[in-house]
Amino acid sequence: MLKKTAFLSSPPNLTGFLHIGHILEFSLQDFVKNFEESFLNKKTICLLGFDHAGLYAEIVASKKRSANNTTLEQIKVNNTIFQNKILQQINIYNFQMNLDILLYTYNEISEVVVRDALLSLDQYIVKKTKIVNYDEALKTVISDLETYKQEEEKTLYYIKYKILNSTSYLTISTSLPQTIESDIFIAVNSKDKRYNHLLNQVCVNPLTGRHLRVIFSDEVIVDFGSGVLKVTPNFSLADEKIYEQLSDSEKNLIDTSFCDVYDLKKGCFNSSSLFYDMKFDEAKLKAIEILQNNNLLIKSEKYVSTVTKSERTNKNIISVSSEQYFVKMKDLVSNSNFDLKNIVLYGCLGMNEINLFTKDMQDWCITRQNNYGHKLYDTHHKLDTWFSSALWPIIFLAFTKLSLENYQITIISGYDIMFYWVYRMFYLSSFILNQPSLYRVIVHGLICDENGNKISKSKGNVVSIDFKDRYESEKFRFYLLTLSVFEKRINLSETKKLNVEKTIVKLNNIINFLTTKMFNFIEIKESVFVSKYIFSFINNYFVEATEEQRIKNISKIPSLIRNVIGNFFVEEVKYHSDENFDIYMSEILISVILVVKLICCIMPEYGKQKLDLLCNKFNVNIKDLKTKCFKQDVFSAIDYYINIKEYAFIGDIVIYNEERHSKYSKEVYVLKNTDVKVFMKV
Template identity: 25%
Template sequence: MDIPKIYNPKDVEPKWAAWWEEEHLFRTEPNPAKTPFTIMMPPPNVTGVLHMGHALQDTVQDTLIRYHRMRGFEAHWQAGTDHAGIATQTVVERELAERKKPGRVELGREKFLEEVWKVVERNKKVIAEQKRSLGDSPDWSRERFTFDEGLSRAVREVFVRLYEEGLIYRGPYIVNWSPALQSAISDEEVDHREIEGSLWYVRYPGVDGGPGVVVATTRPETMLGDTAVMVHPEDERYRDLVGGEVELPLTGRRIPVIADEYVDREFGTGAVKVTPAHDPNDFEIGKRHDLPMPVILDEHARVKPPAPEAYVGLDRFEAREAVLRDLEKLGLIEKVEKHVHAVGYCQRSKVPIEPYLSTQWFLRMKPLAEPALEAVRDGRIRFVPRRWEKVYFQWVENIRDWCISRQLWWGHRIPAWYCDECGGVTVAREDPPACARCGSEKIRQDEDVLDTWFSSWLWPFSTLGWPEKTPELEYYHPTDVLVSGYDIIFFWIARMIIADLRFTGEVPFRTVYITGMIRDKYGRWMSKSLGNGIDPLEMIDQYGADAVRYSLIVLNTEGQDIRLDPSRFEMGRNFANKLWNSFRLLAGPAEEVLAAQLRKAVEIEEKVGPSPDPVAAMLDWKGSAEPHPGRTALRLLERAGERALEDRWIRSRFLLTAREVGRRFEQYRLSDALLAIYRFTWNEFCDWYLEAIKPRIAPGADEVQAGATLRFALEMMEGIVRLLHPFMPFITEELYHRLGEIEGRIVEESRPDSVALAEYPTGRGEKVDRRALEEFGYLQELVGAVRNVRGELLVPPSAEATLAIREDEPRTELIRREWKTVKRLAHL
């Protein structure tokens, strides 16, 4: 067998990724004879390449899927991608601009969407190949897209049901408006930053020439849309002003002075301006007091009528400077103070959002929230780590109506049609031919699309065929675990729980496993502006996918954020090399030694069959149903001698390691599981066991003993390969097949074609040899003590030393019996 001296992932990983695909190893079907284990892959946006966060979460999910597949479950990992409305439309518009092609407006809706689909189909293929290169093992034949036909039908069904139940409504409301994206965005898509700004104290003169009132504001430009000044009803300073009017500077308008308990008497002067169309709190106050709500900024955040003509067309920040300049000229600015306050920024565009009164579609969430709270409270859904339940409860308990409409072209278009004849609104599952109210054919569909999350929140059941009662939905749902970052607990996780309980009556998943987030080595978020991003594909190219997977799992502890530097992937590469070299140590002499032992067995059995070259016939045997020539004698030879202490010790340590790994999987402590395998492989199997057996397999050693030792060591090696496979699938598949080339010649039992289908070691059903653990453990202590003394006395390892044993040493007999091992390991 040709075994390269150096393990090269590039020679191995593409080969097995293609083979898994060709053999359809990960196909899954509803199978009543097996227990399902299902994970819903969080669908990545079809906007381009994957980042290191995807690599982490995919590695965690794939590890869980491969583990349960090997445990005999019908393991289904639902793959797919998200159409990502705002993100995808932005990418396509940018690409068109870079290629100097006509833009969205010039193309028109239909032509622009054709361009979007081209980019989407291209990126879907790229993303799938990236995931394959990482080792992902979903059933790719079941891949879904949030904009495919089945999921689109589910989206419409949900919209219409909720509309018919009165939970979806359309109306004017203050929304978070992104001037850069030209669309409303949800509260969860807004980042709030503490900004050091100014607090301007502006006098609103009295209508009768009196002093009026001074208000404090951080946004003087919005005063152009003020419709009241508000004070606290118990504030004695302004009791005489309530019910009267003041002049609104720069506008020529008069506005009332109203009283409301919302006012904080300690802030500023205790009097505040009310701008109902451009502040969410002012909007609610405006509704309570029946105030006018003039909108004085357009979609680009430029001033528009009914604001004074002098400011129309100015950007909001230009308007601020102009307003302040004019107020200063009129002597109406009393003072200015430095003031730190929170400003909302669009997550995607990084531009300050504008609170904006707009007609949008909304979903009432409060009536849907209580079952979602109860599902976590009563344990039907658990969070791992548990601390993230607090974040979940905080958001769901304070849930607000969800603005579900977006001013985009790419996305699920809102299934509502407006009648030009009677003004009626028709909401329907299928495109209607006419108005449902008057029958007119003069109807037009709403131009807006639904928020991307409105399709994503249906992911756990829409991907399985809902609203139809498909075999897949009945078998795979509810799913078992969702793996996600804490950043989308409210964006996605909570909404999925709400939707699933509402439309299927079931929880979407039983466990939510929250991973940490990836940061750079200094603890900063990775971003293009900082230039500190780490491309997982580059790391795979440099270190190999197994090394990347290993390092990400080891670093992912208890949902803590990961400080990542490319050098951390050397851990995984070093472990892969150690594993490869240990196999080379055993495989090198294996064929020669095993062939010699087979010859000995043939001599004992006396009859080897009709082949002119019986030894070659035995070595070429690939799994015939007939008994292998010489096998009976091989077993007799193995049973003739008792297993050596180191054999019994390593077997027992393997059993205990397998049990620990199983416990760690149950606890979702994958880092601990992998480190247990690492410690067993590196510290015990390689550093102790292989060193101990070297004399038994060296040239000139007894053939029978060498053969039995090698077979046992290779069996242990395969156990390691099986334990490690969910974490490092490529090198373990390679070693499994190479082990099969050796073992297939002498092992009678049939063997699965892939390690992915082999049985996962549990360590159960076999007794641990406690005596062997205790005795070899003592020898380890003894050898360790000798090595420490050597170090203290500066005696080099190559120099032989004499070991003096006290007469009253209780372990003298053990030392004498295992002297060859002690002598070799301690260089005595």
């Protein structure tokens, strides 16, 4: 039995409205769905859903709430406002979705899905204390995928660590003097002749007076700073690695009981710290002040280093040790019976990138320190919202009561969230369902302005997507689909936007010409040049093309309408005698109807109005035309060119009569099986 296709839209967060990225994604989804229904006779459904957004919903609510509302009450108010606005946008853009069922990542149904998933994944979920990424502005842990790297100027502070029972001291450099109180030992490289005599000697912590033993570690970079490293596993991934490399007997000699000095829930140092109730950067200033007052700060110098920043807040991430829950993704993927390489995957992401990501993949920290969202077991932790989003196929099945025996799921996703969402979704959901959860994944790029800059409010390059009628919004959909959607950075183009505007004007003029010109429609038993060319175009560029190429070929439609049909076929009408006028006009009509049928996949309401107008006026059955079109062999235009020498092809698909249109006399292009061949005129 042929399975139906279920298109699961990426769930917009209920923290705002649809943006241009959503419009591109839904336009792409609509085209694929509509084309497969109209031209390939496939059965499809398309469902919309929403993401509860967890922490970010809290942040938005806290800014909007009144004195009478709690944050959670404001979230409920916001959810209604944002959902209604998004549904209005869906309506004005006329996206072909079934809105009778709206999926959601946080309600009674999805709570059951999440709870069952935690039980199923229990063997891959571990609790451990390790360095995590902490966003002090958000007061929560975030995953590696929610961060980015950036070079930044920092300050290196050179500090005196006195050697016990000696007048000497070691000079140790650090960019984080506020973490000195959590130092547990000093490390030097055994190959560094300046310090290899210091093994097992003891230094004094300049802030707390605690004793710190000197050990050897090959991880210490000899020519960075002073070449001596203060080891603080609670605030450094590199230091954590050095500590983990110690033997158990060495670890037993080290006191770490005083190291837990930072409160992740409050986003500040706790009561056991010298910097109680201070933010991370406030504590740095206080630490510098103490060191200066005690004549322990030797000097400071600027240097450039790579820092980790939060994608959401653009603030520097604090690396801090914390007890959290993790999914052992590498184990889950390696033990999986299913592989992404076995599904249909195309767009701007290939298996090479996926394989590289898998090779370097870290455990996924799934716990967060916010108040709104799914609970992890009976702990005080909330789940990362990407966890419930990763169960999207299972949530779909739970909401609809459908089965993967009858449906295969297609996801269209932006490149930027492929590893946040789709990668995890495939492996988690497939493991739980014990069958591949996804059939097909289409990956588009990130929309940028004409100069290649990411669109953001801070850059002032946000594009308005609010239209008052469907005609304008559907034209905007058409424009977005003519862009290079499978490039990782999709640059907007005013030229292409204007081209689409002119294309629709031209198509309106052509349709007006056909409906006002007096002629008798004659059913053509065997198509000749005009409609045969259009049959061939649609067949080669769309029906028989690969899925990826089909989407790319949308950019050819404006040229087909304006240059081939408008500037050539319609212009040729004046050269036809009365005896074949009706035949030629009927050929043009058939061609235009087929093209409008294709336009219906991009601009559904506009296309249907024009299609109904033409078919009703001339009593044409579109199903008969489709059958004729795609049962024919693709014709050879070059043979036709030999038989009727007055015709030639110019440009990509532009046709003209050489004698009558001498302005195109430099080159003659001949089209064979819709591939352009160039012949220089002798």
